[in-house]
Amino acid sequence: MSATFASFGLIDALLGAVDTLGYKTPTPVQVQAIPVILAGRDLMAAAQTGTGKTAGFALPLLQRLTMEGPQVASNCVRVLVLVPTRELAEQVYQSFCEYGAHVPLRMAVAYGGVSINPQMMKLRKGLDVLVATPGRLLDLYRQNAVKFTQLQTLVLDEADRMLDLGFSRELNAVFEALPKRRQTLLFSATFSDAIRTMAATLLVDPVSVEVSPRNAAAKTVKQWLVPVDKKRKPELFLHLLKKKRWGQVLVFVKTRKGVEQLVDTLAAKGVSADSIHGDKPQPARLRALERFKAAEVQVLVATDVAARGLDIDDLPQVVNFDLPIVAEDYVHRIGRTGRAGATGEAVSLVCADEVQLLSAIETLIRQTLVRIDVPEFEPDHRVPMTDGRGQVLKKPKKPKKPKFGPGRPAK
Structure with a gap:
């Protein structure tokens, strides 16, 4: 029997939000991730954009926070979601708001490029969920606007992109500030060596999920x-x-x-x-x-x-x-x-x-x-051919002609 959102044991408030959004059946990453997260295990998931991964971690986290009830202290956060860019921060935050439309949880987003003051104000009463970029999170932490004493779960979304953008130092500073006892969920489109090294230091006995072929482009x-x-x-x-x-x-x-x-x-x-x-x-x-x-x-x-x-x-x-x-x-x-x-x-x-x-x-x-060559746009500087393994095929050099008649060596 195929999985349904109800089969995960999600509460009615979350099922209602999912239904409103038109989600019919869980995606492969949701089927594999949601039970693991609900069980409190660490998770390392390879999932590309468009696979439904945000709901894959947001729904079970919202479920657990709601079932525990509101108990967050001033300036504290219970779930921290780290993302590489402002756009993704806004997108993930909006998703949490949509999925959590009918649950009594406090959520906010924090990123650079805008005033820090409204973000500090939202943190004063404490937050159940904070979605943030690494740089702005550290700004808030250094100003004592955010505390991690109540942190239960850290989510690293698009972790490979954070490393690509040079956030290693900021991430290490964040990890140092977090409690050692916590759940960690790492989502990455690719499992590079750098990601595997980072996962080895952050995750404890993680469940590994890979829902698409490594570095594959969508077949559609x-x-x-x-x-x-x-x-x-x-x-x-x-x-x-x-x-x-x-x-x-x-x-x-x-x-x-x-x-x-x-x-x-x-x-x-x-x-x-x-x-x-x-x-x-x-x-x-x-x-x-x-x-x-x-x-x-x-x-x-x-x-x-x-x-x-x-x-x-x-x-x-x-x-x-x-x-x-x-x-x-x-x-x-x-x-x-x-x-x-x-x-x-x-x-x-x-x-x-x-x-x-x-x-x-x-x-x-x-x-x-x-x-595909487009007539009238054929390049003067030809693009060398590549083979099935992605190798550049250099054009063979023409043999040099003998200087003193065909085939005759110089005297």
Whole structure:
């Protein structure tokens, strides 16, 4: 018999919230994670974005907090969820609010880029759940605005991304401040060596859950690439946008400057576009995302910092304007589409000097991306071919001709 949310023993208040949200059957990560978390065990889970992992940890934690009753002291937190970016913090917090709409728990979110004072005020009465980024959490801790004496559970969401973004020092400072006796839940899209090392020091006899093949791209996403010269990428993108009649498109660009340049280019051609990157203040980033979700803009251009915090339903199209420096980010980028069984498409515009990045991606996902040449955009600088193992195939050198007639050595 297949699992249901009721079969986990969830209380009516949570089942009602799940039903309101239209969740019918638990996803594989929820089936495996929820009983483990309810039992108080440590958990190490490999789960990509779009697998339902947030509900996988939020529902059982809300259940346990509710069953224990409100008993949090001033400035204390009972459940701490650490995430890498502001966008993801906001997204996870909103999910907790939706799942916990009918339970009497106090929840809040804390991240940098906005005033710390309202966050400190919310902590004064104590919180059942705090979702936070590492840097802002440490700011609050150093100002004695948050205490961990009552902490029961630490959740590390997208732990690999936190390490990628250079949060190792902040994370270590947080771990030092936390009580040793606690439940720890680690969620990561990939189990790199660094993640396994971190897990070994943090988790006690953890249950390991892996719900998708290691570093696999979603099978529902059609992936292909177009070889093109770097300088012609904007022109090619506009050509594809028009010819393929793309609706909403999420575009990833390597740098913040490149993001704004593309937005300006699109605007000049009458295409509605907005941007998300680290230089934009948080309210502007959230506004850009809301405008995109509401279909007020056709194209949202983002850097990888924003890649994992974007939760967009029914997104059909992702374009890699630039290939990511870190191959794993390719999987996260294209994971924005083809979610929850829907189909999607991921197109990469690849120039000659990105061939090593392409090779790394193909090695990671264990497949060679289909190449489609677009007439009139064939590059002058050819993109070297790669083989099925993601290796760059160098063109064979032509044999040198003898200097003194065919085959004759010099005298």
